[in-house]
Amino acid sequence: MTDAGLLHDRRAVAGVVRDIVAAAKELDREATFMEVCGTHTQAVAAAGLRRMLPDGVRLISGPGCPVCVTPVGYLDRALALAALADTVVCTFGDLMRVPSSTATLEQARADGARVEVVYSPRDALERARNAPGTRVVFLAVGFETTTPTIAAAVAEAEANDVPNFLILPGNKVIPPAMLALVQDEELNVDGFLLPGHVSVLTGWEAFRFLADDHHVPGVVVGFSPTDVLRGVLELLRQRRDGTATVENLYGRAVSPAGNLTAAELVDGFFEPADADWRGFGVIPCSGLTLRERYSNRDAGDIPVELPDPKEPVGCRCGEVLRGVIDPPECPLFDAGCLPSDPIGACMVSGEGTCSAWFRHERWRGEAR
Amino acid sequence: MKDSTPSRVLLAHGSGGRLTQELVQQTFLPHLKNPILEVLSDSAVLPELPPGRPALTTDGFVVDPLVFPGGDLGYLSVVGTVNDLAMAGARPLWLTWALILEEGAPGDLIAICVEGAARAVDEAQVQIVAGDTKVVPRGKGDGVYAVTAGLGVVPPDRDLGDHRVSAGDAIIVSGPIGDHGATIMACRHGLGSDDLRSDCAPEASLVEAVFASGVEIHALHDPTRGGLLTQCHEVAVGTGLRLVLSEEAIPVRPQVRAVSEVLGLEVLSLACEGRVVAWVAGSHADAAVDAFRAHPSGREAVIIGSVQEREPGQVPVVLETLAGGERPLDLMSGTDLPRIC
Amino acid sequence: MCLAIPMRLVERKEMEGTVELDGVRRTISLMLLPEAEVGQHVLIHAGYAIGAVDEDEAMRTLELLREYADAMEDL
Numbered sequence: 202m203t204d205a206g207l208l209h210d211r212r213a214v215a216g217v218v219r220d221i222v223a224a225a226k227e228l229d230r231e232a233t234f235m236e237v238c239g240t241h242t243q244a245v246a247a248a249g250l251r252r253m254l255p256d257g258v259r260l261i262s263g264p265g266c267p268v269c270v271t272p273v274g275y276l277d278r279a280l281a282l283a284a285l286a287d288t289v290v291c292t293f294g295d296l297m298r299v300p301s302s303t304a305t306l307e308q309a310r311a312d313g314a315r316v317e318v319v320y321s322p323r324d325a326l327e328r329a330r331n332a333p334g335t336r337v338v339f340l341a342v343g344f345e346t347t348t349p350t351i352a353a354a355v356a357e358a359e360a361n362d363v364p365n366f367l368i369l370p371g372n373k374v375i376p377p378a379m380l381a382l383v384q385d386e387e388l389n390v391d392g393f394l395l396p397g398h399v400s401v402l403t404g405w406e407a408f409r410f411l412a413d414d415h416h417v418p419g420v421v422v423g424f425s426p427t428d429v430l431r432g433v434l435e436l437l438r439q440r441r442d443g444t445a446t447v448e449n450l451y452g453r454a455v456s457p458a459g460n461l462t463a464a465e466l467v468d469g470f471f472e473p474a475d476a477d478w479r480g481f482g483v484i485p486c487s488g489l490t491l492r493e494r495y496s497n498r499d500a501g502d503i504p505v506e507l508p509d510p511k512e513p514v515g516c517r518c519g520e521v522l523r524g525v526i527d528p529p530e531c532p533l534f535d536a537g538c539l540p541s542d543p544i545g546a547c548m549v550s551g552e553g554t555c556s557a558w559f560r561h562e563r564w565r566g567e568a569r
Numbered sequence: 570m571k572d573s574t575p576s577r578v579l580l581a582h583g584s585g586g587r588l589t590q591e592l593v594q595q596t597f598l599p600h601l602k603n604p605i606l607e608v609l610s611d612s613a614v615l616p617e618l619p620p621g622r623p624a625l626t627t628d629g630f631v632v633d634p635l636v637f638p639g640g641d642l643g644y645l646s647v648v649g650t651v652n653d654l655a656m657a658g659a660r661p662l663w664l665t666w667a668l669i670l671e672e673g674a675p676g677d678l679i680a681i682c683v684e685g686a687a688r689a690v691d692e693a694q695v696q697i698v699a700g701d702t703k704v705v706p707r708g709k710g711d712g713v714y715a716v717t718a719g720l721g722v723v724p725p726d727r728d729l730g731d732h733r734v735s736a737g738d739a740i741i742v743s744g745p746i747g748d749h750g751a752t753i754m755a756c757r758h759g760l761g762s763d764d765l766r767s768d769c770a771p772e773a774s775l776v777e778a779v780f781a782s783g784v785e786i787h788a789l790h791d792p793t794r795g796g797l798l799t800q801c802h803e804v805a806v807g808t809g810l811r812l813v814l815s816e817e818a819i820p821v822r823p824q825v826r827a828v829s830e831v832l833g834l835e836v837l838s839l840a841c842e843g844r845v846v847a848w849v850a851g852s853h854a855d856a857a858v859d860a861f862r863a864h865p866s867g868r869e870a871v872i873i874g875s876v877q878e879r880e881p882g883q884v885p886v887v888l889e890t891l892a893g894g895e896r897p898l899d900l901m902s903g904t905d906l907p908r909i910c
Numbered sequence: 911m912c913l914a915i916p917m918r919l920v921e922r923k924e925m926e927g928t929v930e931l932d933g934v935r936r937t938i939s940l941m942l943l944p945e946a947e948v949g950q951h952v953l954i955h956a957g958y959a960i961g962a963v964d965e966d967e968a969m970r971t972l973e974l975l976r977e978y979a980d981a982m983e984d985l
Contacts, residue, residue, distance in 0.1 A: 207975040211893035216978030240912050249894025293956070294833075320758055320832065321957025323939060346912040350958045353941040398914045401953060401961040426892035427975055452967035454916075454953060460961055463942045540899065560899040761935040823932035831934060831954070833913045 208425035209248065217430040218253050224437040225255045233259040233389060234436050235524050237379060238396035239266035239552030240424055246561035248426040258433065262554040264378050264522040265396060267343045268295045269546040269553045270478045274510045275342075275371050276301035281505035282338050282369065283314035289332075291325035292340040294318045295550045300543060302511035322354035322368075329358070329366035338500040341368040346398045348372040348489060349463035352470045355491075355498060369500040370490050373476055375399055376407055377487035383415045387525050392418040392436035394429065397451045404459030405449045416445040423451040470495055479546060480519025518545035521554050528558040535559060574676040583670065583704030592702060596679060600687035605663075605698040613698035615663060621722040624659035626650060630715040634756050636681055639749075639767030642713055643682030645842060647689035647697070648769050649793065650719035655773040656789045656845070658729035658780075659721030661693060666717055667701040671710030682713055693771035695719075727780070731807050733787035738876040739854035740812065743775060743845040743861050744768065744869040745820040746797050750839030751828040758832055764824045770843035775866040782860035785850035792846055795900075798837040798886075800846060801874075802900050805885030812886045814874035814898070837888075837898065848876065914955040916963050919948050929954055 207213055225232070236242060242262045245251060251260055264270050280301055283290040290306070297307045297318060310316040319325050322339055329337035341351045351368060358366040375396060382388055395408050400421045411417045418439040422432035431450055439445060449455050467489070476488025491499045516538070517531040528534045528547070538544040540556050547555035574596045581588040598607070605613050630646040640648075647664060654661040666686060670679065690697055723729070748768035755765050772791065779786060792800040797819070805812045821836055829836035843866070849857040854872055861870030879885065884897035917929035917936075927940045929952065936954070940946050943959040951963035 204972050207972050207979060209891045210975065210979050211891065212979040212982040213975040214892045214894075216982045219982070238912075247890070247896060248892040249890050249896040250892070253892075253894055323957045343912065346914065346955055346960065349942050349960065350956045353939060353958060356941070357939075398912050398953070398955065398960070401914070426890075426894075427978075453964050453971055454961055460942060462944060463960065466942065561896045755934065759936060762933050764933040824934050827932040827934040830915050831917075831931065831936065 208427050210427070214253070214426050214430060217427055217434055221258065221430065221434050221437060222255045224434060224441060225258050228257075228437060228441045231257045231259065232391045232437060232440050233261060234392045234394060234433060235261050235263045235382070235390045236394040237263040237265040237375065238394075238399065239269070239550070240398070241265065241394060241396065241429065242554060242557045243552040244424045244426070245429060246557040249561070250426055250429060251562060253430075254433065258437065260433065261524045261527070262557070263382060263524045264478060264480065266547070266550065266553045267347070267373060268299055268550045269518065269522060270373065270480065271296075271299065271342055271371055271546065272477045272479050272510070273302055273512060274477070274507070275369070276306070277303070277507050277510060278501065278505060279306065279340055279369060280304065280309050280314065281507055282500055282503065283309055283316050285503075285505070287334070288336045288338060289315040289317060289328065290338050290340060291317050291319045291328060293342070296340055296342060298543065299546055299549045300513070302508045322351050323357070326354045326358055326363060326366050329363050330361070333365060336365050336367060339366070339368045340371065342371040344373055344375050344396070344399050345402045348471070349402060349460070349467050352466045355470050355495065356466060358498070364497070367498045367500040368491070370471075370488075372471070372489045373478065374473070374487050374489065376410070377484050378478060378481065379408070379411060381481055381484050382523065383411060383417055385523060388523060390417065390524065391440050392420070394432045394436070395419045395421040395447070397421060397423045397428070397454065400449075400451065400455045400459070402460045402463050404457050405447060405455050406457045407459070409447050412445040412447045418445045419447040421447070421449045421451045421455050423454065478522075480522035513544045516545040518547045518555075521547050528555040531555070574680045576676045578670045578672055578674040578676065578679065578704055580672050580704050580706065583702055589702060593700075597683055597700060600683050601690065601697050601700070603696045603698070605696060606700070613663070613665075615698065619660070619722050621724045624654055624657045624721045624723050625718065626653040626657075627718045628653060628716070630717070631711060632753065633711060634753075635678060635712050637756050637767055638752055638765055640769045640842075641681050641685040642715055643685030644689045645685075645769050646715040646717050647686050647693065647695070648771050648842060650717040651689070651693045651695055651771045651773055652791045652842075654719050654721035655776045656791055657721075657723060658727040658776075658789070659723045660777070661695045661719055661721040661773050663696055663698045663720045664690075664717055665699040666697045666715065668703070669710060669714040669716070670702065670704045671712050672704055672707040674710075674712045678712060682715070689771060693773055729786060729788060731788050731804055734804060734808050734810065734848045734876060735787070736810060736876055736878045737851040738787055738848045739851050739857070739872050740801075740814065740874040740876065741847045741849060741854065741857055741861065741870055742797070742820065742873050743772070743847075743867045745822045745825065746792065746841050746844060747821060747825040747829070747836050747839030749842040750796060751825040754832055754834065754839070755828050760828060760831060762824055764822075765828070768841055768843035770866060772843060772845050772866060775845060775861070775864045778864045779847070779857065779860045779867075782856065782863075784853045784857040784860050786847055786857070787850065788848040790846050792841045792844060794840055796838040796840055797846065798835065798898050799900060801886050802898065804848070805879075809879060811877045811879035811883055812874060813877060813889065814886065815889045816891045817889075818871055818873045820869055820871055851875070912955060914953040914960060916951045917954050919946055919950050919952050919959070922946070922948055927959065929959070
């Protein structure tokens with residue numbers, strides 16, 4: 202077994218779980234920890250970690266899925282743009298099956314809308330470069346991990362004079378959403394597993410406020426089973442000891458201050474703005490818009506006809522995203538809302554809370 | 570007969586007139602000829618079938634890109650058809666091969682596909698006995714599509730199928746999974762590799778070798794579209810039984826895993842075009858692995874799981890994870906899209 | 911969020927790099943990590959290198975995990 206294999210080695214995993222069980226006994230009451238990263242949701246589910254935790258240690262998912270927190274209105278606008286004659290919409294695969302007020306991008310493509318899946322914003326830029334008469338709009342969705350890549354693509358478009366490359370801004374910033382979570386009276390979270398790759402960009406100190414101002418512990422962790430479990434162990438120990446600090450257990454990738462080159466680049470093209478998070482409403486300063494001097498690259502300024510935004514009836518994605526309920530408590534879960542036929546955004550991509558639960562946690566339907 | 574392929578496909582090549590005749594005579598027949606095909610009549614009249622039950626399959630091939638490391642649409646179309654027959658326990662005999670060409674498609678591409686089909690026909694020891702060519706206007710096709718039918722015979726003593734799968738069966742795979750799917754996705758998304766090749770290959774002779782060993786085989790499937798995950802899910806749902814797979818046991822080449830990680834794809838749903846998954850009587854599991862490994866196409870065969878009774882509320886397919894946990898393996902919804910989250 | 915894979919930087923020409931994992935190669939941009947050095951392991955997300963892997967920290971983590979694994983083996 203190679204060294205890197207230790208990250209998911211079953212004996213190493215069993216060892217950490219043993220310490221978790223011991224720490225949980227010492228705590229002597231229930232503890233609920235929240236992860237706020239869709240990739241963590243996926244990683245936990247894929248390794249079957251939830252079932253390894255002892256009774257009394259609960260792991261819930263928060264608004265870590267950028268696709269899930271993208272409001273219906275954004276998708277409506279994307280669809281409207283895709284229907285314009287001289288326009289191609291390029292998007293990450295993650296967005297293709299998200300329901301809008303009418304159809305998904307995948308359905309729209311089947312109906313003739315020009316929608317293309319790309320792996321990188323650079324691919325969209327290349328598309329624009331190769332077709333000067335076509336307006337290419339990249340759907341800019343994602344958190345701090347992805348935003349710099351979009352800023353870099355815009356920078357390249359500027360430097361190489363590619364005027365037909367635009368973005369539809371939709372990027373969001375995590376810390377303000379976490380502030381909303383700690384201030385949410387309905388939610389009682391004992392600690393956070395902090396997003397590993399967002400932290401690569403922001404630095405782990407961006408999350409210190411949770412402990413310093415709100416006395417809630419946080420641990421930055423990576424994505425292997427042992428990474429996540431070591432995070433749970435650290436949080437349990439902090440709860441046991443009554444401490445609240447933010448610790449970095451992903452030192453191999455995360456530094457205190459993060460990626461300054463990326464931060465500067467983002468700052469050059471974007472500025473903070475209020476943003477609408479599905480399930481939360483508007484969170485101040487939690488989104489990013491293009492600076493005024495780059496407004497020619499803002500596809501949000503293109504006039505389009507939009508339907509009245511329509512949220513699905515009965516959908517409780519909002520409460521799921523805030524960690525207030527588990528997916529099975531939504532009346533639509535597995536009763537009309539399925540990964541193959543999603544009604545709400547939480548069911549769409551593999552790392553949406555409901556989708557991950559449906560695929561991996563749906564044992565005899567019990568909520569934990 | 571000389572092989573002189575036109576430089577590009579024209580609409581007239583599909584009209585049945587002189588150009589069609591030339592295409593058949595000069596591009597197809599030199600590579601695919603056999604006494605039945607050469608008659609070139611409206612229907613192929615076949616010799617009497619060997620004893621047993623006839624098996625018939627049909628398949629469409631729309632692979633993109635048309636040529637990839639390890640194969641091409643022509644080779645794949647024959648292999649896929651032959652393997653469908655082999656999975657039913659049939660000995661493949663005769664294929665039909667219909668091409669739908671796009672106006673403007675380069676002749677070289679057609680030649681590659683024809684040569685690929687010829688190579689597969691030779692390896693699988695079958696014959697293409699009837700063919701057809703149509704041409705659609707530019708923009709209405711994707712270079713080449715192929716549609717096949719395959720006829721084989723299931724020998725009298727054989728009864729293969731999901732109806733025979735039962736609790737206690739062992740699940741064996743003949744080699745590493747996902748090679749074809751990973752190769753195709755790598756081509757489509759700009760990933761380079763010297764070590765990625767489609768696994769597409771005819772499996773009929775491997776299947777016959779395993780039958781000859783006397784091992785009790787209950788069912789065979791080739792995990793093509795949707796990969797191992799989809800195939801197992803279909804068997805579990807169809808039989809009402811529960812399949813338990815071991816993540817540690819499922820062989821995946823490092824370069825295939827790398828492609829799945831870089832693109833964010835589920836590795837278990839990547840297609841194979843030259844692998845056999847076998848459900849065998851539990852007591853014959855080790856003997857079955859030996860029989861697979863004795864054949865050149867099955868050297869890396871391994872037991873990957875088992876079949877159990879399914880209690881109400883249990884999910885049909887479960888993966889015992891590397892980390893020591895368990896997760897249900899559900900069907901993928903829609904196509905495999907590269908993800909960043 | 912999000913999916914980022916550690917891959918080794920095997921070649922670079924200004925801001926363009928080639929990264930490799932188990933023989934699979936991809937061209938990526940180094941615009942967000944201009945200081946990246948050939949031979950380093952970097953995290954790749956959406957076609958960009960977003961950070962470098964700290965090999966010493968990686969070793970520390972693996973040592974810790976080896977201790978856990980060995981301890982469980984002795985049981």
